[in-house]
Amino acid sequence: MSSSLTQNKGEDPGISVAPFRRHELGTQPDYFYPSYRATRLRAPSQPLIFLPHTLSEVTGPVFGHSDILPHDQDLTHQHAGEPLGERIIVRGRVVDGDGHPVSNSLIEIWQANAAGRYAHAKDDHPAPLDPNFTGTGRTLTDNEGFYSFATIKPGAYPWRNHENAWRPAHIHFSLFGPAFVTRLITQMYFPGDPLFAYDPILQSIPDERARQRLVSQFDLETTKPEWALGYRFDIVLRGHESTPFEKPKV
Amino acid sequence: MDLTPTPSQTVGPYLHLGLTDARSVSRIAGDGTKGERMWLTFRVLDGEGGPVPDAMIELWQADSEGSYTHQHSSANGSPFRGFGRLATAEDGSCIFETIRPGCVAGPGETVQAPHINVSILGRGILKRLSTRVYFAGEPANAADPILALVPQNRRAVLLAQPDAARASHWIFDVRLRGEGETVFFDV
Numbered sequence: 001m002s003s004s005l006t007q008n009k010g011e012d013p014g015i016s017v018a019p020f021r022r023h024e025l026g027t028q029p030d031y032f033y034p035s036y037r038a039t040r041l042r043a044p045s046q047p048l049i050f051l052p053h054t055l056s057e058v059t060g061p062v063f064g065h066s067d068i069l070p071h072d073q074d075l076t077h078q079h080a081g082e083p084l085g086e087r088i089i090v091r092g093r094v095v096d097g098d099g100h101p102v103s104n105s106l107i108e109i110w111q112a113n114a115a116g117r118y119a120h121a122k123d124d125h126p127a128p129l130d131p132n133f134t135g136t137g138r139t140l141t142d143n144e145g146f147y148s149f150a151t152i153k154p155g156a157y158p159w160r161n162h163e164n165a166w167r168p169a170h171i172h173f174s175l176f177g178p179a180f181v182t183r184l185i186t187q188m189y190f191p192g193d194p195l196f197a198y199d200p201i202l203q204s205i206p207d208e209r210a211r212q213r214l215v216s217q218f219d220l221e222t223t224k225p226e227w228a229l230g231y232r233f234d235i236v237l238r239g240h241e242s243t244p245f246e247k248p249k250v
Numbered sequence: 251m252d253l254t255p256t257p258s259q260t261v262g263p264y265l266h267l268g269l270t271d272a273r274s275v276s277r278i279a280g281d282g283t284k285g286e287r288m289w290l291t292f293r294v295l296d297g298e299g300g301p302v303p304d305a306m307i308e309l310w311q312a313d314s315e316g317s318y319t320h321q322h323s324s325a326n327g328s329p330f331r332g333f334g335r336l337a338t339a340e341d342g343s344c345i346f347e348t349i350r351p352g353c354v355a356g357p358g359e360t361v362q363a364p365h366i367n368v369s370i371l372g373r374g375i376l377k378r379l380s381t382r383v384y385f386a387g388e389p390a391n392a393a394d395p396i397l398a399l400v401p402q403n404r405r406a407v408l409l410a411q412p413d414a415a416r417a418s419h420w421i422f423d424v425r426l427r428g429e430g431e432t433v434f435f436d437v
Contacts, residue, residue: 017357022436023255024254027254027255027257028255028257028258028377029257029258029259029376029377030376031375031376031377031379033376036260036374036376037374038260038373038374039374039375039376040297040374041296041297041298041300041374041426041427042296042297042302042372042373042374042375042426042427043374043375043376043426043427044379044426044427044431044432044434045297045427045428045431046404046431046433046434048434048435048436049399049400049433049434049435049436050399050435050436051380051396051399051435051436051437052357053437054354054355054356054357054362054395054396055312055318055354055355056310056312056318056354056362056365056367056382057367057437059310059318059321060310060321061310061321061331061332061333062321062322095251095253097253097254097255098253099251099253108268108269108273109268110264110265110267110268110269118264118267119267120263120264120266120267122263122264122304123263123264134267135267135268136267136268136271136272138273172259172261172262172264172265172268174261174268174269180310180367180369180437181437183308183369183378184255184256184258185258185259185260185261185371185378186256186257186258186259187259187260187262201259201260201376202259204376205257209252209254210254210257211257213252213254213256213257214256214257214259234251235256236252236253236254236255236256237255237256238255239253
């Protein structure tokens, strides 16, 4: 055992692990949220066990330019023709809890097409598929933490969670950040959607201000003249505790 | 700007489109990786014991020497990146090929037993669930500082078991809810 420790390259055993800040109450969804039916059999019933951060939590996979293909960030140019629907630009900045940019970090997105249909074998919503739209994108943030995708505004679609249930239009976002604990998968919504109040997935976040963080803003600066409306969606990943040795907040 | 971290949302039922159809990673350790090669099967089960056919498992692990220095290996073409991800099949299972990780330095003077860090995502899972795979029969488990935080009567659910039918194969069940519920960590 000790031999494996001494072989660690450049990692100081047991010290210099800077823990990440814990979430404030109400700013993240609960696991068990019965009005979102699928949580009833999939949410743990036991309380989570608090895990102080070790090397395993403060490290994480890193992705590079070799993981990105041409057209990965332009979902409107992944096929022979152009997809139907309203072309949009989604742009934003990824920062950590201290406002520092999260640079060169992988972002993956997926979404329904303009008619509200996913190019997925299990989506049986009777809305047309678009042969020119797959709805998947991938990019790295730049040195300042900025990213941008060109895509089509997704449509709302029905789901069978409750009577006459419809999901507000959204784009799924997946981010890694620098560590195992900064992993985030979320959904971006569009401003003013009348379905917000009826959507248990969005409403599962207790804090109203936190919910609003998932709603993108129309942005004239991102809007490209004669081409596409722009939406701004900034993302905050967890930052470090203020000092590396401070006891984490429970 | 409000610096409260962005809230999580479920990956939903179509996660494959964005995350695994073209981008799954079943082989965590490529050819030439040092260490004991092994295969690790996950089975994800719901609160009624039924298979969860639309979950995703992500793994993050140390190398055979207990080091995470491969964190930055995407640039140098190392065969070991320590990262894997797979969607579960109709029977709730998925299988990774990797190497057994070494012991990892823990808090203070402690040493963490070989373990693999796990994220579980899926429809009906509003934020990532996190657990750890340890290995049954590993002597270092007894002194592991994280296992020590888990009530004695629940520790067994964190131990992958060797597959009696296949050499070098291990099985880890993830029970999301109810009897034998997996220990999930607040990371």
